[in-house]
Amino acid sequence: MNVQARDVAQEFGHRFGRRPTVSRAPGRVNLIGEHTDYNDGFVMPAALEFATLVAASPRTDRRLHVYSIILDQTREFDLDAAAETGRHDWSDYIFGVAVMLERSGRRLSGADLVVSTDVPLGSGLSSSAALEVSSAHALLTASGLHFEPIAVAKICQRAENDYVGMRCGIMDQYVSACGVAGAALLIDCRTLESRNVPIAPNLRLLVANSGVRHQHAGGEYNARREACEEGVRLLKPALGPIKALRDVTPEVLEANRKRLPELIYRRCRHIVTENARVLEAERALIAGDFAACGAAMNASHASMRDDFEITCPEVDFLAELAQATPGVFGSRMTGGGFGGCTVSLVEAGAVKRVSQILIDGYRVGCGRDAEVFDCSPSDGAGLIPL
Ligand code: GLA
Numbered sequence: 001m002n003v004q005a006r007d008v009a010q011e012f013g014h015r016f017g018r019r020p021t022v023s024r025a026p027g028r029v030n031l032i033g034e035h036t037d038y039n040d041g042f043v044m045p046a047a048l049e050f051a052t053l054v055a056a057s058p059r060t061d062r063r064l065h066v067y068s069i070i071l072d073q074t075r076e077f078d079l080d081a082a083a084e085t086g087r088h089d090w091s092d093y094i095f096g097v098a099v100m101l102e103r104s105g106r107r108l109s110g111a112d113l114v115v116s117t118d119v120p121l122g123s124g125l126s127s128s129a130a131l132e133v134s135s136a137h138a139l140l141t142a143s144g145l146h147f148e149p150i151a152v153a154k155i156c157q158r159a160e161n162d163y164v165g166m167r168c169g170i171m172d173q174y175v176s177a178c179g180v181a182g183a184a185l186l187i188d189c190r191t192l193e194s195r196n197v198p199i200a201p202n203l204r205l206l207v208a209n210s211g212v213r214h215q216h217a218g219g220e221y222n223a224r225r226e227a228c229e230e231g232v233r234l235l236k237p238a239l240g241p242i243k244a245l246r247d248v249t250p251e252v253l254e255a256n257r258k259r260l261p262e263l264i265y266r267r268c269r270h271i272v273t274e275n276a277r278v279l280e281a282e283r284a285l286i287a288g289d290f291a292a293c294g295a296a297m298n299a300s301h302a303s304m305r306d307d308f309e310i311t312c313p314e315v316d317f318l319a320e321l322a323q324a325t326p327g328v329f330g331s332r333m334t335g336g337g338f339g340g341c342t343v344s345l346v347e348a349g350a351v352k353r354v355s356q357i358l359i360d361g362y363r364v365g366c367g368r369d370a371e372v373f374d375c376s377p378s379d380g381a382g383l384i385p386l
Pocket of ligand 1: 033034035036037038168169170171172335336337
């Protein structure tokens with residue numbers, strides 16, 4: 001399962017004839033708090049053992065040469081002739097990060113890079129953020145510059161917003177840069193402060209990949225973001241200086257319901273109730289009240305399905321099957337939506353049985369194969385000693 005640093009370093013030596021450094025940045029699973037990040041709200045993701053590795057070594061010029069082992073493709077980029085936006089290619093994530101690092105005042109040297117990953121691609125486990133953050137780490141290391149995790153997370157988000165064209169929030173890049181082994185992070189996406197929320201050793205995070213990815217996902221994501229912004233715009237005259245849905249409680253939203261069209265109201269209701277659920281899940285995990293944490297996860301799924309409308313029949317099936325299975329405290333879709341994975345909070349002793357039930361049930365119920373991963377929270381980005 002694990003992509004190995006020595007394989008990436010070996011490939012690098014073979015192609016470029018030098019010894020590289022190897023940077024690593026993980027994918028993530030979000031326990032709870034979906035689409036709340038760009039509303040200045042709360043999220044609770046954990047970094048995964050699935051990660052992207054980037055072997056790197058500086059060049060004497062200002063060019064970037066990148067080889068992807070997975071795709072068996074090479075790309076080149078001139079730091080002195082950088083385009084303003086990407087070209088709809090996997091390399092946009094790397095070159096966009098280079099452009100934004102330079103715009104932040106960090107002068108990069110050219111570099112040779114070899115990239116590989118075991119983060120399942122396009123399945124809602126943040127393969128993009130893992131590529132961005134590992135590339136940032138590699139480019140900074142090759143340039144002799146310091147990796148500042150939160151600053152780098154913001155730069156990587158800017159690359160995805162302005163270079164790739166996806167208006168994502170900060171969650172994925174933040175946890176990929178700052179994750180902590182054994183814990184989820186409660187991130188306040190307004191202040192960018194975080195607290196560790198330890199995952200008890202008798203709990204497991206079971207991730208089930210539906211294998212479904214809807215093509216319109218990017219457009220629908222941006223549309224959800226616009227609906228939230230519209231909600232803030234319509235609520236402002238009544239509520240005064242609110243900046244984001246973070247500033248609206250469920251009670252205040254109810255009291256002002258008639259100011260919003262029905263659809264915008266439901267989009268906003270997901271966000272304001274989800275923020276409350278994230279804090280409840282944190283409280284419950286710390287208190288060892290796994291049932292209460294699971295109940296918040298189940299309610300989150302229902303809210304994503306009914307109010308935010310970002311699930312699909314396959315992930316609904318997987319979440320509902322897990323919720324009905326003994327040994328599972330709670331289950332929900334994780335990530336941006338329109339397919340991808342579910343995450344279930346499972347008693348350690350029940351993991352094998354629950355995995356089999358999900359695989360068999362999904363095959364019978366949806367006629368498809370689910371991949372199920374038993375995940376442990378890992379550390380965020382860093383250098384791998386060779
Ligand atoms: C994607 C985005 C994140 C976040 C989630 C939904 O993963 O990259 O910023 O908005 O969707 O919670």
